[in-house]
Amino acid sequence: MADEIPDLLDSSTIPVAEGATWLPGWLAPHQQRWLADQFRAWAAGPVPASSPLIHGNRMSTRMVCLGWHWTASGYRRDASDVNGRRVLPVPEWAVRLGQAAVAAARGTPAPDYHPDVILANYYSADARMGMHQDKDEHAHAAVVSISIGDTCTFRFGNTRTRARPYADIPLASGDAFVFEGPARLAYHGVTRIHAGTAPPGCGLDAGRLSMTLRMTGLPG
Numbered sequence: 662m663a664d665e666i667p668d669l670l671d672s673s674t675i676p677v678a679e680g681a682t683w684l685p686g687w688l689a690p691h692q693q694r695w696l697a698d699q700f701r702a703w704a705a706g707p708v709p710a711s712s713p714l715i716h717g718n719r720m721s722t723r724m725v726c727l728g729w730h731w732t733a734s735g736y737r738r739d740a741s742d743v744n745g746r747r748v749l750p751v752p753e754w755a756v757r758l759g760q761a762a763v764a765a766a767r768g769t770p771a772p773d774y775h776p777d778v779i780l781a782n783y784y785s786a787d788a789r790m791g792m793h794q795d796k797d798e799h800a801h802a803a804v805v806s807i808s809i810g811d812t813c814t815f816r817f818g819n820t821r822t823r824a825r826p827y828a829d830i831p832l833a834s835g836d837a838f839v840f841e842g843p844a845r846l847a848y849h850g851v852t853r854i855h856a857g858t859a860p861p862g863c864g865l866d867a868g869r870l871s872m873t874l875r876m877t878g879l880p881g
């Protein structure tokens with residue numbers, strides 16, 4: 662991946678809100694394929710993909726965590742709700758990938774960005790993610806989301822309420838989305854997966870994979 666990270670400043674950017682930027686077509690097909698292969702390797706263990714419980718209900722995505730294991734009660738090192746094993750570390754290439762995405766969104770290098778957790782979610786055609794804020798982190802640093810496979814409708818809202826105003830964004834395979842600063846605590850979710858839209862060669866035949874990079878602000 663070292664030489665495969667997209668050029669920092671060579672991608673189109675679409676501002677969605679102050680601090681929120683959509684990077685359509687940011688990753689080439691061979692990069693998407695490579696990331697999909699990484700996900701399959703992560704899902705083989707030590708901690709397999711699982712659907713975390715939220716308020717007694719299972720999420721409809723299948724999640725693999727790196728760096729820290731996420732549960733509805735916060736981040737921990739061991740996947741106590743799955744098999745008790747420690748999750749894999751965040752690979753160095755993923756830190757550089759995150760820095761490249763933040764740099765592309767800002768239009769300036771982002772050496773300050775050091776993601777220490779990846780939440781990778783696989784969505785089958787009927788999976789969704791309800792509107793929520795990412796507020797389990799103790800740091801206010803950027804969230805980077807990368808999409809592979811079927812296009813989804815990604816709803817990106819405001820910081821006050823799950824309701825309007827929001828924008829419905831068709832995140833497609835290879836797109837990245839970065840939110841930070843005034844947009845960091847905006848409510849967001851995935852309202853629909855558009856089955857059959859995964860482009861040939863992206864590494865997924867069906868469904869959608871998202872990789873979300875964050876800084877927890879927790880002591881290493």
Ligand SMILES: O=C(O)CCC(=O)C(=O)O
Pocket residue numbers: 780782790795806807815849850851871873
């Ligand atoms: O799948 C996505 O793009 C969004 C994931 C998400 O909202 C999250 O992990 O908090």
